[in-house]
Amino acid sequence: xxKVLRADxxxxxxxxxxxxxxxxxxxxxxxxxxxxxxxVKTRGGLQSKFAATVCVACKEPACAEVCPTNALVKRPGGxxxxxxxxxxxxxxxxxxxxxxxxxxxYDRKIPIVCKHCGACVRMCPHNCLSMEEVRE
Amino acid sequence: xxxTDFIRVLYIDLTNKKADIQERKDLYKxxxxxxxxxxxxxxxxxxxxxxxxxxxxxxxxxGPLSTIFPVVTKAVATFISPHTGEYGESHAGGRLAMAxxxxxxxxxxxxxxxxxxxxLVITDKTIEFKDARAMWGLDVEEVGRLIREREPGPGxxxxxxxxxxxxxxxxxxxxxxxTYRHFGRLGIGAVFGSKNLKAMMIMGEEDxxxxxxxxYFKTYQEIYKKVTQxxxxxxxxxxxxxxxxxxxxxxxxxxxxxxxxxxxxHADDISGETFAEKNLIRKVxxxxxxxxxxxxxxxxxxxxxxxxxESIAVSYDHELIYxxxxxxxxxxxxxxxxxxxxxxxxxxxxxxxxxxxxxxxxALKKGLITREDTLADLEFGNTMEYIKAIDNIAExxxxxxxxxxxxxxxxxxxxxxxxxxxLYGGNEMAGYHTGYAFALGQTVGARHxxxxxxxxxxxxxxxxxxxxxxxxxxxxxxxxxxxxTSLCICLFARKVYDRPTILKALNSIGINWTDEDLxxxxxxxxxxxxxxxxxxxxxxxxxxxxxxxxxxxxLWGKMDEQKLNRLLKMYIERVEREYENWSRGK
Ligand code: SF4
Ligand code: SF4
Ligand code: SF4
Numbered sequence: 134x135x136k137v138l139r140a141d142x143x144x145x146x147x148x149x150x151x152x153x154x155x156x157x158x159x160x161x162x163x164x165x166x167x168x169x170x171x172x173v174k175t176r177g178g179l180q181s182k183f184a185a186t187v188c189v190a191c192k193e194p195a196c197a198e199v200c201p202t203n204a205l206v207k208r209p210g211g212x213x214x215x216x217x218x219x220x221x222x223x224x225x226x227x228x229x230x231x232x233x234x235x236x237x238x239y240d241r242k243i244p245i246v247c248k249h250c251g252a253c254v255r256m257c258p259h260n261c262l263s264m265e266e267v268r269e
Numbered sequence: 270x271x272x273t274d275f276i277r278v279l280y281i282d283l284t285n286k287k288a289d290i291q292e293r294k295d296l297y298k299x300x301x302x303x304x305x306x307x308x309x310x311x312x313x314x315x316x317x318x319x320x321x322x323x324x325x326x327x328x329x330x331x332g333p334l335s336t337i338f339p340v341v342t343k344a345v346a347t348f349i350s351p352h353t354g355e356y357g358e359s360h361a362g363g364r365l366a367m368a369x370x371x372x373x374x375x376x377x378x379x380x381x382x383x384x385x386x387x388x389l390v391i392t393d394k395t396i397e398f399k400d401a402r403a404m405w406g407l408d409v410e411e412v413g414r415l416i417r418e419r420e421p422g423p424g425x426x427x428x429x430x431x432x433x434x435x436x437x438x439x440x441x442x443x444x445x446x447x448t449y450r451h452f453g454r455l456g457i458g459a460v461f462g463s464k465n466l467k468a469m470m471i472m473g474e475e476d477x478x479x480x481x482x483x484x485y486f487k488t489y490q491e492i493y494k495k496v497t498q499x500x501x502x503x504x505x506x507x508x509x510x511x512x513x514x515x516x517x518x519x520x521x522x523x524x525x526x527x528x529x530x531x532x533x534x535h536a537d538d539i540s541g542e543t544f545a546e547k548n549l550i551r552k553v554x555x556x557x558x559x560x561x562x563x564x565x566x567x568x569x570x571x572x573x574x575x576x577x578x579e580s581i582a583v584s585y586d587h588e589l590i591y592x593x594x595x596x597x598x599x600x601x602x603x604x605x606x607x608x609x610x611x612x613x614x615x616x617x618x619x620x621x622x623x624x625x626x627x628x629x630x631x632a633l634k635k636g637l638i639t640r641e642d643t644l645a646d647l648e649f650g651n652t653m654e655y656i657k658a659i660d661n662i663a664e665x666x667x668x669x670x671x672x673x674x675x676x677x678x679x680x681x682x683x684x685x686x687x688x689x690x691x692l693y694g695g696n697e698m699a700g701y702h703t704g705y706a707f708a709l710g711q712t713v714g715a716r717h718x719x720x721x722x723x724x725x726x727x728x729x730x731x732x733x734x735x736x737x738x739x740x741x742x743x744x745x746x747x748x749x750x751x752x753x754t755s756l757c758i759c760l761f762a763r764k765v766y767d768r769p770t771i772l773k774a775l776n777s778i779g780i781n782w783t784d785e786d787l788x789x790x791x792x793x794x795x796x797x798x799x800x801x802x803x804x805x806x807x808x809x810x811x812x813x814x815x816x817x818x819x820x821x822x823x824l825w826g827k828m829d830e831q832k833l834n835r836l837l838k839m840y841i842e843r844v845e846r847e848y849e850n851w852s853r854g855k
Binding site: 173 | 271336337339367370371423424425473474475476477478479482485486489493497552553554555556557558559560561
């Protein structure tokens with residue numbers, strides 16, 4: 134069964150950003166955590182709780198629906214896969230995703246889309262993140 | 270910079286609202302952090318002008334491993350200390366290092382003075398000088414909130430700022446970094462204040478491509494494993510540094526009531542264990558650290574009759590519990606947290622504030638100062654009166670508070686009480702009365718901090734106390750720590766980052782240094798700092814230790830004054846000799 138990323142234990146989060154550093158490095162070959170597909174932030178100042186913005190793996194992905202070039206294709210289990218060569222960097226997917234999980238990589242002129250690869254899950258020291266098996 | 274052979278320095282001139290960027294190949298051999306920051310201070314300082322002159326520089330730097338390896342989390346600041354008049358250095362965690370890295374800089378040098386209160390916004394795309402007039406006079410929490418609301422980038426930015434103490438140039442005012450971290454010691458808050466600089470916000474999305482992902486990530490994972498799966502760092506995550514309270518208390522090493530005692534009858538009531546059980550609500554991390562050693566404690570306060578409570582959360586650690594707890598005779602965790610909150614909001618250094626107040630308590634009792642001076646009934650254990658006094662320090666309400674706002678050294682000059690002023694090398698003492706190596710170490714350390722060379726650790730682990738061994742340890746450890754701090758590795762991870770590990774990490778990102786390079790670096794930094802100090806008129810000739818430290822037993826019993834003086838003399842001679850050799854080699 135395919136797996137998707139879930140961030141359902143964020144109360145345990147330390148705010149170490151290791152998940153983001155890992156995603157930026159492994160998936161985007163970059164040290165800048167702005168390139169990460171998972172985004173951890175506080176709800177407003179460090180005194181508040183941490184939250185993670187992640188792709189929620191829609192079965193009917195709005196991002197793919199609006200893409201004019203079919204650069205985003207449905208992935209088994211939910212969410213999408215990006216075909217870089219087809220992307221024209223129109224940014225339509227960014228606003229179509231209502232959970233705010235997609236943002237642009239302006240250096241490479243493509244959107245940063247979560248692959249549900251689980252690299253962040255393996256490096257989180259507090260088990261805030263998990264991979265969940267889902268039906269296709 | 271990662272993947273280059275230069276250090277990218279951002280120069281900011283507040284007077285003319287201008288910035289300049291230089292790519293400095295010559296600084297590359299100082300690696301980063303303390304190495305680069307000390308060198309930039311040496312270059313930019315004006316040795317004949319006072320510390321708070323607007324021409325004096327303020328430097329912040331990070332290192333090549335910053336953020337991209339586990340627990341490499343610190344940013345380093347250097348400046349001329351308004352507190353000691355000599356070399357000033359301070360380290361802070363939080364998000365600042367990440368933000369500077371992401372903005373694409375290795376170091377920032379700030380000079381000049383803004384015409385009006387200003388806050389700086391620095392990103393990879395812009396440098397802006399913004400109006401902070403309305404923020405002048407606000408506490409650190411409020412300023413943080415305003416900037417958070419006005420500026421973009423939650424999650425990616427770092428906001429650093431001063432409180433009233435910094436604005437009023439209190440020489441032990443600090444800079445608050447991202448709510449729970451600080452550039453604490455030696456008065457960097459006053460340096461901000463003297464430049465009309467209320468705050469800085471830094472963030473960026475600079476492209477930082479990885480040259481050899483395989484090597485880098487392999488090394489990253491190895492270190493990550495060591496950090497999270499061995500017990501090298503377990504203590505910092507569990508009780509945190511406050512676990513020291515019980516340990517030190519049991520061996521007569523916990524400074525209590527202005528060091529009238531080295532063991533506290535209420536130590537159990539304010540121990541790390543008690544904090545964890547009664548007050549701990551969460552732990553958080555600096556960016557890039559999987560440990561999470563920042564312990565947040567909560568207390569509630571009745572602000573009105575009829576069960577009207579507010580709850581307040583502040584971070585605590587060993588030094589704070591010592592300086593604002595045992596040293597002032599405070600008996601409960603709730604009260605310690607309440608004092609911490611006051612110090613926090615005012616933007617003061619916790620250690621210096623506690624030590625100054627402990628001295629004032631005794632000076633009042635002995636009649637060196639009066640109730641008219643203190644405007645509060647300072648008495649060991651009396652939390653509410655200390656809280657009043659803290660606000661008075663930040664506000665500098667009268668002549669007495671003005672004087673103690675310039676530190677204990679100034680206070681003693683005017684009011685006396687030198688015998689019980691807990692000063693080492695002009696800086697207020699840290700929370701260890703362990704013995705000779707600590708006393709010597711804090712006195713001679715580059716910034717008069719217990720962290721310079723960890724003398725306290727020597728005292729606690731030594732089997733016997735040989736003079737030569739103490740001197741060796743203090744010098745060797747300080748040079749070794751200069752390497753760690755030039756890389757901005759958190760000192761809590763020092764067991765993880767032994768030399769082979771450091772070299773592996775450097776090599777994996779294309780910095781092909783060797784063990785000899787590291788040794789050379791440690792030496793260069795050690796003596797560069799000394800050179801700066803000498804140029805500023807520093808000398809330990811005729812140095813006198815406060816009487817009190819010989820009257821109260823340490824782990825090794827009462828210290829012998831002659832022995833400590835002898836150690837100091839030996840240290841000076843040895844370092845002078847080495848310094849001569851180093852200078853000749855330059
Ligand atoms: S940015 Fe690329 S992936 Fe997103 S909608 Fe436009 S073409 Fe499709
Ligand atoms: S990116 Fe957003 S819209 Fe697209 S699948 Fe994920 S959550 Fe749904
Ligand atoms: S790695 Fe885990 S603990 Fe760290 S920020 Fe990400 S979710 Fe939070």
